[in-house]
Amino acid sequence: MAFQLKKPSPLPGFGLTLGFTIFYLSLIVLIPLSSLFIKTASLSWQEFFSTISSPRVLASYRLSFVASMIAAAINTVFGVLLAWVLVRYSFPGKKLIDGLVDLPFALPTAVAGITLTTLYAQTGWLGQWFAKVGIKTAYSELGIIIALTFISLPFVVRTVQPVLEDVQKEVEEAAASLGAGRFKTFMRVILPEMRPALLTGFALAFARALGEYGSVVFISGNMPMKTEITPLLIMTKLEQFEYSEATAIAVVMLCVSFLILLLINLINWRSQRLMVAR
Amino acid sequence: MDSQAHSPATSEPAGVRRLLIGVALVFLAVFLVLPLVAVFAKAFENGVLPYLQAIVEPDTLDAIRLTLLTAAIAVPLNVLFGLSASWAIAKFDFVGKNFLITLIDLPFSVSPVISGMVFVLLFGAQGLLGPWLIEHDIRIIFTPIGIVLATTFVTFPFVARELIPLMEAQGREEEEAAITLGAGGLRTFLKVTLPNAKWGLLYGVILCNARAMGEFGAVSVVSGHIRGLTNTMPLQIEVLYNDHKFVAAFAVASLLTLLALATLAAKSVVEWKSRRAFRFDVTPDP
Numbered sequence: 064m065a066f067q068l069k070k071p072s073p074l075p076g077f078g079l080t081l082g083f084t085i086f087y088l089s090l091i092v093l094i095p096l097s098s099l100f101i102k103t104a105s106l107s108w109q110e111f112f113s114t115i116s117s118p119r120v121l122a123s124y125r126l127s128f129v130a131s132m133i134a135a136a137i138n139t140v141f142g143v144l145l146a147w148v149l150v151r152y153s154f155p156g157k158k159l160i161d162g163l164v165d166l167p168f169a170l171p172t173a174v175a176g177i178t179l180t181t182l183y184a185q186t187g188w189l190g191q192w193f194a195k196v197g198i199k200t201a202y203s204e205l206g207i208i209i210a211l212t213f214i215s216l217p218f219v220v221r222t223v224q225p226v227l228e229d230v231q232k233e234v235e236e237a238a239a240s241l242g243a244g245r246f247k248t249f250m251r252v253i254l255p256e257m258r259p260a261l262l263t264g265f266a267l268a269f270a271r272a273l274g275e276y277g278s279v280v281f282i283s284g285n286m287p288m289k290t291e292i293t294p295l296l297i298m299t300k301l302e303q304f305e306y307s308e309a310t311a312i313a314v315v316m317l318c319v320s321f322l323i324l325l326l327i328n329l330i331n332w333r334s335q336r337l338m339v340a341r
Numbered sequence: 342m343d344s345q346a347h348s349p350a351t352s353e354p355a356g357v358r359r360l361l362i363g364v365a366l367v368f369l370a371v372f373l374v375l376p377l378v379a380v381f382a383k384a385f386e387n388g389v390l391p392y393l394q395a396i397v398e399p400d401t402l403d404a405i406r407l408t409l410l411t412a413a414i415a416v417p418l419n420v421l422f423g424l425s426a427s428w429a430i431a432k433f434d435f436v437g438k439n440f441l442i443t444l445i446d447l448p449f450s451v452s453p454v455i456s457g458m459v460f461v462l463l464f465g466a467q468g469l470l471g472p473w474l475i476e477h478d479i480r481i482i483f484t485p486i487g488i489v490l491a492t493t494f495v496t497f498p499f500v501a502r503e504l505i506p507l508m509e510a511q512g513r514e515e516e517e518a519a520i521t522l523g524a525g526g527l528r529t530f531l532k533v534t535l536p537n538a539k540w541g542l543l544y545g546v547i548l549c550n551a552r553a554m555g556e557f558g559a560v561s562v563v564s565g566h567i568r569g570l571t572n573t574m575p576l577q578i579e580v581l582y583n584d585h586k587f588v589a590a591f592a593v594a595s596l597l598t599l600l601a602l603a604t605l606a607a608k609s610v611v612e613w614k615s616r617r618a619f620r621f622d623v624t625p626d627p
Contacts, residue, residue: 069435073517075526080429084441087422091493092447095459098469102462141368148365152358160366162609166373168548169601169608171555172453173575174594177582178376181383181591188379189371213372235351245353274452277557277575281582294454294558301458301562306467313455320450328443 099317102310114311119287120296124315127293130204131272134211139265142219143257149220150227167216172277179210180282202284207292210282211272218271219264226260227253259334263327270323273316380598383591395581395589396596403569404577404593407485411573412553415493419549420542423500427538428530431508432516442505448497453558457491460563483565488573491559496549503545504538511537540615544608551604555597 069077103111114120149161167175183190183200193200200206230253238248276294283290291299293316300309352358385392395401426445430438448456462468464481474481481487515537519529535542557575564571572580574593581590 069433072433072513073520074432074513074529075520076530077429077433077435080425081433081435084422084426084429087418087425088441088444091490091497093444095463095490095494096447096451098459098462099455101469141365144361145365145369148362151352152362154362158609160369162605163369163373165605165608166377166601169551169555169604171557171575171597171601173557173578174380174555174597174601175376177578177590177594178379178383181587182376182379188375213376216372232351239351245357270450274450274455276452276454276561281579294452297452297454297458298562301461304467306462306465309458310462313452313458316452317455320452324443324446324450 099310099314102306103314106307106311110307111311114308115315119291120293120312122288123291123293123296123312126204126207126291127273127316130207130211130292131215131269133208134215134272135265135269137208137212138215138268139219139261142216142264142268143223143261145220146223146227150224164217164220167214172214172275173281175213176210176278176281179213179278180206183209183282201282202290204290206282206284207279207290210278211275214275214278215268215272218268219261222260222264222267223257226257230256259330262330266323266327266330270320273323274320377598380591380595383587384595386591387588391588392592392595395586395592398589400568400572401577401581401589401593404572404574405596407488407572408554408574410485411489411492412550414489415496415553416546416550418493419496419500420546422497423502423504423545424542426501427504427508428534430505431511432513432534445501446498448494453495453556454562456495457559457562460487460490460494482563483567483571485571487563488560488571491563492553492556495556495559496553499549499552500542500545503541503548507541508534508538540611544611544615547604547607547611551600554600 106114145164149157149164180187180201182188183193183206185191185194185199185201187201190200198205200209234252235248238252239245243251274294276292276298279292280295280298283292283295285291285295287296293312297309297313297316300306300312353361426441430442461482463470464474464487465471466475466482468482481490515533516529519533520526524532554573555575556573557579560573561576561579564573564576566572566576566580568580574597578590578593578597581587581593
């Protein structure tokens with residue numbers, strides 16, 4: 064059989080719909096995104112490197128990376144707990160809580176930003192308690208972590224939940240009959256089952272936190288070298304019309320995001336292969 | 342679900358269970374419920390009248406109008422695209438399909454700030470098309486057009502992403518039968534495909550709309566923050582907050598919070614409906 068680009072089908076409209084899809088995709092996404100790479104190509108290597116290796120930029124990369132890591136880690140621990148509680152136990156109001164988990168996806172980031180800042184400011188409902196023991200929450204690194212934890216909260220819950228629903232009860236019964244306690248069963252039987260979903264959830268949460276701007280800009284205080292995350296630094300450079308520097312900083316961030324996307328795809332691809340192999 | 346809670350071999354002691362539920366609930370109360378309560382508490386801090394006055398402020402009304410207009414353009418465009426992309430991808434086999442799906446997902450992995458920035462690099466005064474645009478006196482950046490473009494970019498994948506897996510799962514037999522029986526392509530789509538995919542479509546529209554109305558970072562880059570002209574509701578919140586008009590900022594925020602809650606409620610209803618529709622589909626008549 065000759066090589067075909069498209070399998071024959073009795074259905075009409077392939078040319079029209081695919082044509083429109085590619086046209087619209089190019090117009091809205093690909094052409095605008097390519098402008099970033101065209102702009103990068105116009106920079107000299109020296110310009111590019113001196114921008115991304117300047118202390119202020121490096122400090123922002125470090126802060127964004129570390130804060131996103133911590134937020135994703137917090138959400139991984141609590142995400143597993145939440146998924147476990149929502150799948151395994153029944154308690155009043157469970158449906159409502161299950162729906163509420165998606166709130167950070169639905170709530171605009173600017174709303175999250177001003178609300179969290181007000182809550183964690185020195186006089187805020189929560190901030191005052193931290194202030195009493197001498198911990199500054201809003202306008203510090205801790206505030207950034209709180210905001211990033213909020214906006215990336217649903218990812219791990221939503222990736223782990225379906226996997227936990229599918230865990231076969233027989234496997235747990237077998238583990239129990241072989242003498243494993245509940246904790247051991249969880250660590251040795253259930254956790255390995257969840258691992259691909261956990262990694263995916265973690266990576267999604269991390270990627271989302273890395274790019275987040277709206278909620279952090281209010282709570283961080285935005286001090287260069289100290290509480291300035293990378294998206295904010297890009298914004299500052301744009302406002303000063305320093306497009307070349309903004310582009311260089313952004314391209315590095317975009318490449319990291321694409322790497323994470325690739326990683327997620329690899330994890331999914333591998334776990335699917337494992338499923339087939341079983 | 343309840344049955345396994347009673348088997349000691351596959352469940353935890355009641356104390357552990359209560360502890361885990363307790364920790365989960367406290368975590369959610371602090372991280373999700375408290376902010377929700379705070380939005381409304383701050384918005385109504387000085388009573389109902391200042392709240393209403395803050396909302397009917399001309400600049401705020403303009404921001405609401407622009408947000409509605411932006412969503413009214415971006416959402417239908419992305420619905421049209423989502424329907425078209427899902428028909429091509431779910432109903433046909435062709436080379437490069439997975440690559441195309443990856444490209445459609447791209448805007449999700451781009452930081453909002455970068456999403457706005459690419460339009461500045463393209464259409465801004467120093468941008469690639471900047472000189473040409475100035476020559477022809479066309480302005481895109483710092484105008485509502487830029488805001489619509491940036492919003493369309495960030496909400497681009499929502500509808501397609503819901504529809505593609507759904508339409509793939511539903512297969513092609515029904516459409517093929519309709520065509521064989523002499524229905525035209527458009528009629529097949531309207532009478533067969535669309536009714537089957539309606540809940541997924543609605544779900545995508547709801548999510549797309551929520552993001553379109555709430556987007557901050559991307560819109561912030563292209564807006565220029567011109568009051569009464571290029572401020573959407575999220576941007577107006579920032580302006581009011583930075584002006585220390587906290588009641589007004591939270592009043593606008595409370596409107597967007599209501600939108601978020603409505604979105605969550607609608608999402609639950611749609612999920613429930615589509616699950617039921619699916620169950621009816623797979624249960625054969627007796």
